[in-house]
Amino acid sequence: MDIKSLMEKFKNREISVEENTKNVLEKIKKNEFNHYITISEDAIERAKELDKKLEDNQQLGKLFGICVTLKDNISTKGLKTTCGSKMLENFEPVYNATVVENLLKEDAIIVAKTNMDEFAMGSSSETSYFGAVNNPLDTKRIPGGSSSGSAVSVAANDVLISLGTDTGGSVRQPASYCNIVGYYPTYSLISRYGVVSMANTLDQVALFANNVEDIIKTSQVVSSCDPKDMTSIKNEYEFSIENYDFNDKKIAVIKNLDIYDVEDVVKEDYYRAIEELKNFGCIIEEIEFKYVKYANAIYNVVMSSEASSNLSRFDGIRYGYQAENYDSIEDLFIKTRSEGFGEEVQRRIALGTMYLSASDGQKVYKQGLKLRKLLKDELRNLFNDFDLILTPTTTDLPYEIGSRNDDALSVYDSGIFNVIVNLATLCAISVPVRRGLSGSVQFIANAFDDNNLLNAARSFERSIR
Ligand code: GLN
DSSP states (O other): OOHHHHHHHHHTTSSOHHHHHHHHHHHHHHOTTSOEEEEOSSHHHHHHHHHHHHHTTOOOOTTTTOEEEEETTBOBTTBOOOTTSGGGTTOOOSSOOHHHHHHHHTTOEEEEEEOOSGGGOOSSSTTOTTOOOOBTTBTTBOOOSSSHHHHHHHHTTSOSEEEEEESSSTTHHHHHHTTSEEEEOOTTSSOOTTBOOSSTTTOEEEEEESSHHHHHHHHHHHOOOOTTSTTSOSSOOOOOOOOOOOTTOEEEEESOGGGGOOOHHHHHHHHHHHHHHHHTTOEEEEEOOSSGGGHHHHHHHHHHHHHHHHGGGOSSSSSSOOOSOOSSHHHHHHHHHHHHSOHHHHHHHHHHHHHHOGGGTTHHHHHHHHHHHHHHHHHHHHTTTOSEEEEESOSSOOOBTTTTTTOHHHHHHTTHHHHHHHHTTOEEEEEESSSSSOOEEEEEEOTTOHHHHHHHHHHHHHHHO
């Protein structure tokens, strides 16, 4: 099923929006993979209103009747937005994020908020206060993260589209682990207003679907110029479905894959994709990156520094959880933050605070920014010669839940090809190469070349499956 066919069914009265929404909610309520935190109470009411709209022959929105799930760090008015944390366990925003308004304007239905790594920090769902999410392809395994529940809600066929956020791979990596499509748009194409910040120069709302065409359709709706987000685009961006001709397109691939510790299966799927692109007539050239190997270190410094500053607002006074017994304001801050945040969040706040501390002139942070610039220049310059860069999405396949609890570093490392995109402010999409647990590939394009990126991915997907 895809957006177009489902909307056709509504229009031809083969199924009502209400009936469809009921079916979706029934699946969601089972919460088979622990992928949901909160279910929307008024989805059925809204579905009825939409059916009425159809009956009255009114103009229908671009996502008419389509059920959508949202990662639980995207604010929904009157509907809990927990960020997967005890800190916001009972937090109900008083307004909708701009992306939510955009979805509603085009007649989508928000059905549920999805489980996630706490404050989007993690790659597995294991840092969620609400417990880990299971991968539908193999329930012993992680689904990836941090937008874990969103990926699973699409992979388990509950909904056709879900919104997550991606700061360093949090949509592309779970998309790959769950064998669906995940798109990270160029920074600024989608408003971040009402989306809880993790690392604000890297964060973007990002999309999951079963196919690229649905990603394009959803992008048309969620992308907007937003005066409420000063970093958002100033002119509308055009997303359209077009035929992408791979013939004579130049694609950069990785020469020395071995230094990145890529699992064999993932490597094989990567080479399979490259062969396919050659068959399409692409010109493939192997590139040896200079700065990519430092990407995880750079990401760690920039991300933790920004996160420590963004999360300072959770102090027990302004939002969320408040410790019960305290002797002074300082004691309140300390107790609230020690009790409200989990271990991974505390680790990153501690690291970021250290990187930003004035006592050594913020040496590490500044070094991180310099290296970020070098990496950015290296990758961006490649687009003078190439149309696209192709990498594996992740370096490995999903591991078993709980098996890496003592190995935080190896978990960070598997996202190396994702973080480079956020750090260099590019756009990228992860597309499966074959069905089942397997490696996906990531196409990367220059900033604002999103429409070509998506249409290339669409052509690739159609021929490889
Ligand atoms: N795995 C990365 C991290 O834990 C990704 C986070 C993200 O994109 N939100 O930092």
